[in-house]
Amino acid sequence: MRPRARRVLLAVAAWLALASLPTGAAAQDLTAKNLTAQAELRNPSAVHAIVVGVDRYAGLPPLRGAVADARDIEASLRRLGVTDVAALYDEAADRDSVLKRVFDLSARVGRGDLVILSIAGHGALEPELVKGSEPDGKDAVFLLSGFSPSGPGTRQRIIDKEFNHLIKIFESRGARVVFVADSCFGGGLARSVDPRGGDVVYRSVPAYAVTDDELKPVSSAADAYASEVDFTRSIFLAAVDKSSRAPEIRSPDGEGFRGALSYAFARALEGAADADGDGVVTVDELFSYVRQAAYQLSDQRQTIVSASPPTLKAASEPVVELSRGVTVLGPPGPARVAPAQDRVTTTQDRVVTAEAAPGAPALSSQRPVRLAALDGLPEAFDxxxxxxxxxEVVTPRQSPELVWDRKTGDVIAAGDVVAREIAREDLPGVVDRTAAVRALKAMSARALQDVALSPDSRTHRAGAVVEAVVGDLSGRSLVLFDIAGDGALTLLYPREAGEAQAVDKAQFRLPIRVRAPFGADQLVAVTGDAPMQALAETLRRLDGRRAPAQALRAVAQNMRPDMRIGSIGVFTAP
Known part of the structure; x- marks a missing residue:
């Protein structure tokens, strides 16, 4: 085992026997675009939507990505040709306005129409209004911008039972409903959060007691007892269950933060969930895609909850039907490389760039990685x-993506230690890894490969054995590689030149024993209908090097419409 090159790797306990396929695809230049299908709805006039996003609250901590979530879903719908979209953001999303949009829409929907109702913002749990209606005695509540726990502000919330009532109204008109709730309600986490990484924002608030309650629910006692079995064609997606918390994540293809569920749902609407390419996104395809995408985007911290009526044939029931025109799309474009005179040397907010080799494309990301020293001293990066x-050198209070603790050498990202014992000269490799993983996640969300970590996604200790599981594989070819916390690359499969890539089973399982050095390894699975010999050979030549940028370029250059990407983190500690 090469020192530091293998990182997690952690010992491979066993390899599965794989069958062979003929050689395949030629590489493309990263700046060339890939031909892929752009979707439009076959009947956009039959689709209606109400999207709600709240970041700003009168008396609660602000959020950073709920409005961006709503805008993203709105934009996806409009690109698909939907014109009947009511969008309510921040203070405009008060209770009266939300209910008015719902009742106005219910008066004009027709039989077979699709209604998309999405909400993003803070959630909470309150004692149930109808005794005995909830197993845990708690109602889930969506909080609006003007909410306060006492007096007039108590009206600025919507109880989950009220959504049951509103959805029933749409169903009574013969409409179908997709309800997306990107909030959370408290509870535990898949992994503990390292506080050195800065604030992690959750879409839930601490418990409160409501006094002088002025809310008059639109729902009845019967609505309080309703569950998915009481609906006919409505489906439900929630960011987490009532006992879990979901963090806001960094947007993989833009500035700022997002909710993983909303980001995934917007991509699903655009056609990324159409697994078999038949132009129809079924309930099963939607649920499967959104669960897997949110799992990967949140670094396995988040498990989506989905529900549909038992009478619904989820395998064939369409959510949306797409028409497809071929257009020129591709991975994110090459980053602009600033000339030497653009370099900033002030003590804060410094942007540092590398000179690219002539003709060599830079990492496929426009924005710099935000880097901070734990002690707040920018000269740490001189x-x-x-x-x-x-x-970009920032302070710990300016939402850094990476925080370097120069006393211990730990590098923390989103609450996880991603690399340990990192010296100053090793930091560029960690930065390149961060940018590469970010770009891979954006590509993956549009061409998603199932991949998971078993038995769970906790921080695993030395000596533990976990499995990386690549699913939905039968007959497809696989290339699997690892990007360590310091950027070191390891090709996991195929290990030898000429080794078979095709998988004759539904799953590929890679047992891993955790050993030093510890931190985070990003396992990347690329699959395709045909072999990916050029990709495998490029990664083989990079094996053992700190080369995340080159690995990303190799994936982008060899990307074909039939290929899928999955990416998960393995988090380890002594």
Missing amino acids: GVAPREARF
């Missing part, structure tokens, strides 16, 4: 030059 990805 003399650190980037390799490929730009980085």
Whole structure:
């Protein structure tokens, strides 16, 4: 085992026997675009939507990505040709306005129409209004911008039972409903959060007691007892269950933060959930895609909850039907490389760039990685030059993506220690890894490969054995590689030149024993209908090197419409 090159790797306990396929695809330049299908709805006039996003609250901590979630879903719908979209953001999303939009829409929907109702913002749990209606005695509540727990502000919330009532109204008109709730309600986490990484924002608030309650629910006692079995064609997606919390994640293809559920749902609407490419996104395809995408985007912290009526034939019931026109799309474009005179040397908000080799594309991300020293001293990075990805030096209070604790050498991202014992000169590799993983997640969300970690996604200790599981594989070819916390690359499969890539089973399982050095390894699975010999050979030549940028380029250059990408983190500690 090469020192530091294998990182998690952790010992491979066994390899599965794989069958062979003929050689395949030629590489493309990263700046060339890939032909892929762009979707439009076959009947956009039959689709209606109400999207709600709240970041700003009168008396609660603000959120950073709920409005962006709602805008993203709105934009996806409008690109698909939907014109009947009511969008309510921040203060405009008061209770009266939300209910008015719902009742107005219910008066004009027709039989067979689709209604998309999405909400993103803070959630909470309150003692149930109808005794005995909830097993845990708690109602889930969506909080609006003007909410306060006492007096007039108590009206600015919507109880989950009220949504049952509203959805029933749409169903009574013969409409179908997709309800998306990107909030959470408290509870536990898949992994503990390292506080050195800065604030992690959740869409839930601490418990409160409502006094002088002025809310008059539109729902009845019967609505309080309703569950998915009481609906006919409505389906439900929630960010987490009532005992879990979901963090806001960094947007993989833009500035700022997002909710993983909303981001995944917007991509699903655009056709990413159409697994068999038949132009129809079924209930099963939607649920499967959104669960897997949110799982990967949240670094396995989040498990989506979905529900549909038992009478619904989820395998064939369409959510949306798409028409497809071929257009020129591709992976995110190459980053702009700033000239030397653009370099900023002030003590804060410094943007540092690397000079790219002539003709060599930079990392496929426009924005720099935000990097902070735990002690807040920007001079900690004096003399650190980037390799490929730009980085921006900020303070720990300016939402850094990476925080370097120079006393211990730990590098923390989103509450996880991703690399340990990192010296100053090793930081560019960690920055490149961060930018590469970010870009891979954005590509994956549009061409998603199932991949999971078993038995769970907790931080695993030395000596533990976990399995990486790549699913939905029968007859497809597989290339599997690892990007370690410091950027070191390891090709996991196929290990030898000429080794078979095709998988003759539904799953590929890679047992892993955790050993030093510890941190985070990003396992990336690329699958395709035909072999990916050029990709495998490029990654083989990079094996053992700190080369995340080159690995990303190799994936992008060899990407075909039939290929899928999955990406998960393995988090380890002594």
